[in-house]
Amino acid sequence: MCGLIVLFYNVLLSVCVCWCVCVCARMCCHLLYVLQQEQEEEEAGGAAQDDKAEEKLPPSGSDDSDDENSQRRRAGVEGLIEIENPNRVAQKSKKVTQIELDEPKQLSRREREEIEKQKAKERYMKMHLAGKTDQAKADLARLAIIRKQREEAAKKKEEEKKAKEAAAAAARGINSLSLK
Numbered sequence: 001m002c003g004l005i006v007l008f009y010n011v012l013l014s015v016c017v018c019w020c021v022c023v024c025a026r027m028c029c030h031l032l033y034v035l036q037q038e039q040e041e042e043e044a045g046g047a048a049q050d051d052k053a054e055e056k057l058p059p060s061g062s063d064d065s066d067d068e069n070s071q072r073r074r075a076g077v078e079g080l081i082e083i084e085n086p087n088r089v090a091q092k093s094k095k096v097t098q099i100e101l102d103e104p105k106q107l108s109r110r111e112r113e114e115i116e117k118q119k120a121k122e123r124y125m126k127m128h129l130a131g132k133t134d135q136a137k138a139d140l141a142r143l144a145i146i147r148k149q150r151e152e153a154a155k156k157k158e159e160e161k162k163a164k165e166a167a168a169a170a171a172r173g174i175n176s177l178s179l180k
Contacts, residue, residue, distance in 0.1 A: 107115070128136045 124133065127133050131137065131140060
């Protein structure tokens with residue numbers, strides 16, 4: 001099969017007239033190579049299934065068959081790469097008995113700061129309502145001044161109203177005397 005791929009590649013290169021066709025030829029050859037690798041892996045997979053059937057049988061005592069099985073399993077890229085992916089993170093699973101529910105949950109820095117901020121705001125509002133903060137004292141003083149101004153305005157209005165009534169009564173009295 002490998003010889004067929006090389007022959008196909010050489011024929012395509014001899015026919016090529018431009019770089020684009022050469023790239024296409026290389027891609028076709030690569031696809032054929034990948035297909036060949038998949039077929040070999042399938043054959044190795046079938047052999048691995050046969051190996052499993054052989055493992056069920058009692059051992060015959062031959063060490064040669066074990067070497068052949070390990071070589072068949074290492075077909076393809078697996079035989080070349082002997083290391084694991086360093087970026088892979090293994091999942092840390094815990095048993096139910098290992099999980100401690102009584103232990104308080106550790107909060108992140110942002111969560112702690114948010115909780116502290118809310119508590120500080122609540123403390124400030126309680127003090128503000130009690131009138132113990134500077135802002136509350138200033139508000140109460142402003143309200144007292146406004147109350148005095150309104151009381152004075154109400155007294156002034158009442159005096160003006162009484163003065164108008166007295167003037168109206170006096171005018172009626174003059175009018176009533178002149179009519180008689």
